[in-house]
Amino acid sequence: MIRSNLSIWLSITVLLLLISSCDDNEVKRTNSDDTIPPSPVTSVEYKPLFGGARFFYTLPKDEDLLHIEASYTNDKNKTYSFSSSYFVDSLDVYGFGDTASHEVQIYAVDRAGNKSEPVSINVTPLEPAISRVGKSLEVKPAFNSFFVDWKNELEQSINIYVDFSFTQNGEKKEFTSVFSSNLPEERRFVENLKLNSDEPVSVKIRVADIYDNITEPIDMGNVSLLTDVKIPKSEWYLPPANDSMGGVPQAFGNGLEGRLRYLIDDIIDRGDNLNFMHTHSRGRTGDPDDGNMPWNVIIDLGAEYKLSRIVTHQRHSGGINNVNRGQYYRYENVGIYEMYVWDEDNSEWVYVTEHMIPVPDGLSELEFVKKGEAGDQAYMYPDDPKFTKPTRYFRYRATKGFSANYTREDANCLSEITLFGQKVQ
Structure with missing residues (x-):
């Protein structure tokens, strides 16, 4: 039996050596000695x-x-x-x-x-992606900004060069913003333009691909921006948990270290200051039997305003050095929410829009921190920026967390709500 097994192992070893020798010879032949080109297709x-x-x-x-x-x-x-x-x-x-x-x-x-x-x-190829994208371009005014929409159904990698200029205080200024994308539909903003509505922005766009092709500048005309301001929070008031307005209860946010009042103090959570609300999984009313989500934050603005946009900040809890991602765009934070304004004439809440906070892709830990600290912005009317009807009361309705691709109702925390608009005179 031992001799038989030994004979088998010797045979296998010899066979492997022969195969290895053949492979070595083949590699030498194909990589060094072979100078004969193959036949063409x-x-x-x-x-x-x-x-x-x-x-x-x-x-x-x-x-x-x-x-x-x-x-x-x-x-x-x-x-x-x-x-x-x-x-x-x-x-x-x-x-x-x-x-x-x-x-x-x-x-x-x-x-x-x-x-x-x-x-x-x-x-003779068909129409290239750059010209197809160029035909789909749209430019729309927004608040202290404008945005560019385009379609790229071929999903090829493209660069959008937005050349824009304006005259301010008698001086002409010219800038270029560059956006890269391969998504089938895209929207990008040119922001923080401190211009009045009577100071139009001239916009031209070039579309380029990764093969050194670029369109001629496409004239998108002049854009007159909308203007708004940050609404001061000194007059804001948050009703107590479970106080209802229009049949909607105020959220409970005083669980653990959290406090509902932290939402409107202009201080964002940076991990070491614990500045956030926390529902402790009973956010709807504070009674565990009523469940957590959806929970609603009702804000009395102290006066009538026309609202334009919102900036929200998440709980961070990323450590005292403030260099780690922590909970940004993750568990316990709100991933999807709705916005409502109170219609005084009809004594009812009027739906404005729903917003899903996108999770950034490919960022480092520190970049996540910077993105989170900047906050997430959403327009009241994202496709056609404008003001809401005048209102004194705003409602933020949190519906989903980030977990499991926005499917779980496990969001307990929120750090700050900031609103923009114009005061009704």
Whole structure:
């Protein structure tokens, strides 16, 4: 029995050595001795794509074939190359900035890096992504800002260059903001413009891709911005927990270290100051039997205002050094909320809008802290910025937390609510 097992192991060892030897010889042959290029692809056809082309072909029968490569040189003398494994029979090429004819060279490449003779194909692509995005651009005025909407159904990586200028105190000023995205729909803001409504902003936009193509400036005309101010909190009042208005109870926020009054003190939670409300999982009324969410924060503004936007701050609890993400965009914080204003004429709450706080992607711990400390802004009417009807009472209705992709009703905390608008004279 022992001899039999020993014989088997010896046989396996010899076989492995032979395979290894063969593999070594093959590697040496294909990586050092082989200078013979593979045969070119044949029967090449293409299908036009938006800003590109998809090539179909018959592979050569060379045993050491590695991949198929295609390349072209644009009018700026820059060459782009694309490759596809020999396991597939097609190859996509992108980056054409127009619908003119372009020459593409297709090669077969072996394991030693040898290239076949090129097969030259002239292709006429469909409309490129940059011009399609350019046609979808919209610019709308907002409060002390304006925003740009666009569609990118091809989801290609693009850069949007927003060139804007205005004259202030007799001096012309020019700026450029750059936004990058590959999302199918996008909205980006140009913010913090301290301009009056009679100081219009001239806007032109260029759309570029990663292949060195860029549109001519697209004139979006002049934009007259809307103006608002931060509403002072000195006159604000928060009714006690479970006091109702229009059938809606005030939230309970005094659980653990939290206090409801911290929401309107202009101090945000930075992890070491414990400045937040906490529902202790009984936020609706303070009675555990009534559950946690949705809970409502009702604010008496002290006077009538037309509201324009809101900035909210989350609980941080990220440690005394204030460099860790902590709870930002995570558990216990509010991820989705609704806004209402009180209609005095009809004695009822009027729905304004719902807002989902987006979770930033790809940030470092410190960047999360900076983003969280800046707060999350939302417009009362995000698609058509304007003021609400005059109201003295505002309601913030928290409906979901961030957990499990905004599906859980486990938000206990909120640090600060700040409102913007104009006082009704």
